[in-house]
Amino acid sequence: MPNHFVQFTAKVKHHLEVIYHDILTPSEIEILVPKLQHSIGVTGNDNCHYPTPHKNRWDESDIVMITYGDSIVENTEGVEFGFSQKPLKTLRRFINEYCDSIISHVHILPYFPYSSDDGFSIIDYSIVNQSLGDWKDIEAISKEYGLMTDVVINHCSARSQWFENFSKQEGIGSDYFFTASPDDDLSMVVRPRTSDLLKVVETPNGPKHVWCTFSHDQVDFDFRNPNVLIAFIDIIRLYLDKGTKVFRLDAIAFLWKVPGSPSINLPETHEVVRLLRTLIEHTAPEVIIITETNIPNRENLTYFGNANEAHAIYNFSLPPLLINTLVTGNCAYLKSWMMSMPPAQNGTTYFNFIASHDGVGLRPAEGLLDEQEIAELANCMQNFGGKVSWRKTDNGQQKPYEMNIALIDALKGTIKGPDQYQFQRFICAHAIMLGLEGIPGIYIHSLLGTPNDEEKVKNTGHNRGINRHRWDFAELISELEDKQSLHANVLSALSLLIRIRRSQPAFHPNAVQFTLQLGTEIFGYWRQSIDRKQSIFCISNVTDIEQKVRLSDINLIENSLWHDLIAEKTINQTTEFLCLAPYQTMWISNKATG
Template sequence: MPLSKITTSVNNLFRTIKINGEVMQSTYNQLTELVEHHLAVIYNDIELAQSYQEIAHQLLDTMGFKENVQITPPLRHHNNWTQEDAVLITYGDSIESPGEKPLSTLHTFLTDCCAKNINSVHILPFFPYSSDDGFSVIDYSSVNESLGDWDDIKRIASDFRLMSDVVINHCSSRSAWFDNFVKGEGPGSDFFFTASPDEDLSNVVRPRISPLLRETETAKGIEHVWCTFSHDQVDFDFRNPKVLQTFVSIIRQYLDNGVRIFRLDAVAFLWKKIGTSCINLEQTHEAVRLLRTLIEYAQPDAIIITETNIPNRENLAYLGNANEAHAIYNFSLPPLLVNTLITGDCHYLKSWLMSMPPAQNGTTYFNFIASHDGIGLRPAEGLLEDEELTVLVNTMQNFGGRISWRASENGQQKAYEINIALYDALQGTTKGTDKWGFQRFMCAHAIMLGLEGIPGIYIHSLLATSNDYERVKNTSHNRAINRHKWQYDTLKEQLDSPYSQHHRVLNAMGDLLTIRRQQVAFHPNATQFTLQLGSKIFGFWRQSIDRRQSIFCLSNICDEIQEVHLSDINLVGTDEWIDLITKQPIYATDCSIELAPYQTMWISNLPKR
């Protein structure tokens, strides 16, 4: 059956489960049929030893569904998030204390410093690993002993909504699965994708410049194993349904240990087909749809976020028709926002925001401007001109940043990622460092916190951590520059000092988060429109879903005072208005307002008396 007809059939089946807006009770058999349809798309041109029905039953059994039991389908187009949600992104050992498990120290920090304003935490891979700071997983079923154990994970999950990585494209070459592949027997022996170096692989899209195939001596002879990222990260072969079944069991285990947000790492590369680009293939999209079906039927408040560091248009496709990822990383935001603040011109950021479709209910954006990785440049392709990208790269290098490279279509090296701590990245402009670093840094976060979507704040942004050159030297990895490890006693001293950048930023960030979580117009799915206020003022308007609250978000993105004419934003004269950040009233009868360099105003109407 053609893929288009199978997809239509899946959508029709969803409609039988929800009729006229009323959720009906679904039987095990109906859910089985839905999963079968997903499998039919994924394995459409693969000859399988089992029927789709047999595989579907195995998947449902793994997720804990029982036959002859009524199942309540999840609410479609339902938002499992509000303006109160904010996610802290951190490694399990970003903060350490002597003699204490890092996950325990992290829990203490979260409770003491974050609980008032942050309700969710993304703990980056906390499993045993061999490289890539956790993203080359040796064992998916256990917690890295150097961090703690599952009890520590569950304690954090009991106080914060827990987000975990599912490193689904590849695993470590030191895993038991890959050992069995080499031996040719046991679990994992048929889990990995191989190809011949004689095949035409010229169309394959890669984020790295290392050779794609790893020559490996096995019991069956020389095999060439597919490695999208590095030769220590060997790619799975999802043409084998046992790989899918294994990851469903991993997801079930994570649910049982309190995980409620699943980050599908590097999922765009999941399905490989010789002769294609091997990225964003239809089978990959359908695999995400299948995982969404299984996860939200098993745990209705759980969500999937796809990590697809690719051009913007391709990234948007992972939202599907509110039937794929619940959220996607807004990968274009970091390079565009940093570019805006170092050039003092919001043209490109504004054009991008105007082009972004509002997320359907049941989907949203995951906004971030810093992470454990760097500032990805592929998501800026087609949005920033080559000249702008060159200026951005050169400016970041002047501020101590490093550049990671990839091979372009014509075989030349191309900048793939800027590696730099965000606090240092915003300490100046294209003209050099200046006195506005703190204001510029907070302006970036005020813009992000106001935008449609759920905000994710990297721990080293929350703490205003600077470039860690020592870690780069010790690890020889560029990304280590923004993966500092704090000693908790040292950190507490800095946070207690009113003169430190760390104290100043943590308090200012807390103030913005406190304001944000109280505004219904900042709901991730509230209406958003881009304002036309010239190149120096970046502005957008948010309106609550019930239309009772409006917020005009205005940011001066340059180092000179800027004037905004109130006639340009049309404040309703019958409403009272206030800047939520300064608490100063704004009068619709005034002609204009002034914004200091890098100042943000959140101008909101007040409830009618």
């Protein structure tokens, strides 16, 4: 029997030598290795797994629903947290009754006590926010669906016990946070916010200037201190024990800081991701890591490493490019980007999404759309009731960073203005996304067709609140039972698409994908199953007028029967053209499965 533990130990030691090459001595690294192994729970060959390289831990049936623990609540009665039923129980009930056949995984956004940023400023990583429920509620969901949990690893709340100990300069946490001097060269630091980078904190040892990438309530950790690393391995072990199957590494790109550098995507950050991958897969080889890096496309792709970092990366360029395609009626930029994207190696894949709890990031569109086109897109979203969040560049210039808008409203019209095709355009966006190489992630408010929540923006003062509506359960069920309501029609249409997608081998996340050249009004791509038995031609009219596609341009094999899986119709191969209504999608397959 091979001694996997010896190999595991050597890998962990190598990662630590790269990360701490100028910080820890060789003897200190030797001491750190068993501490990390103990924290993750791998202490010998008997409990050390050796992962199969390049193994796909997913298939075409995998669909992730993204939601807050309290996106749906019961009986709030106007009292904050005055729910008659804990929201996690309500969420589970909703999923079981309405989504059981269409999702495999649930990404519950941070479900811990927090002080700001709707959960991403965590006070205590070890307990469930009591307003949502408890660990039993989390475990109940994890037994029925794959649980995706955030590891908010870059920063925590300024109200956490760790940071209070830092302020007092005593106890656990007193040395957990990154400090710099105002005299340091911080001009190159890349950030997604316009607030001051450093926060002055009075301590018994004098004022400290704490690094805050996002806000002054979100204080950044100092991973140069190996005790911070150990603390997070303990957190990951806890989440594994509670049923987590997917880890989302939040804001991971900013993890390692060096004054005088951009302090984003540094080599040490990548090595920390590789270390986390090694530790996790040797204790739980089926668990996957997804990196959340809202950065330009080329930088984002680096988080695959050599199939030894993230199993999956967020496809951040997809949302702005797809929205731009549908509001302009021109798929040239989306098509060009698709052609430039490398196929993911086996054992890695893309995480596709077009809406989330955050806004639509614009940095991932940089270099793909020019500044004028980005400005026009942002202006269009503002015309549809959306907001724009800004960032400050290293020369002090403000640039649009994020568009904050519910997807159903983002697609209520074109650059010409609102029109009658909102529903069709919205379903078209999802049909395009669901067929692409990768695992689809669908935000709960997209499943429900939830519009802009302008009241929440007004009450919270935060632009992102526009797409973080909280549904009353009874009101939602009433809408879903009303077959004439937009919400019922959206859930029905998306459920149909998802059920079709989940039974097509050609939609495996790693199945072959090839971009079709059908002009700028028709966006198309071809997928082929790994066993090469099924092909699907995915074609979408991205305009508000009927379009014709010459059948010979799709190159269907003549001795096969071809079917539109969505319309459940056989393709007449004697015809010269296919006619697509505004925003219609066809999934043309040689196998009539569904």
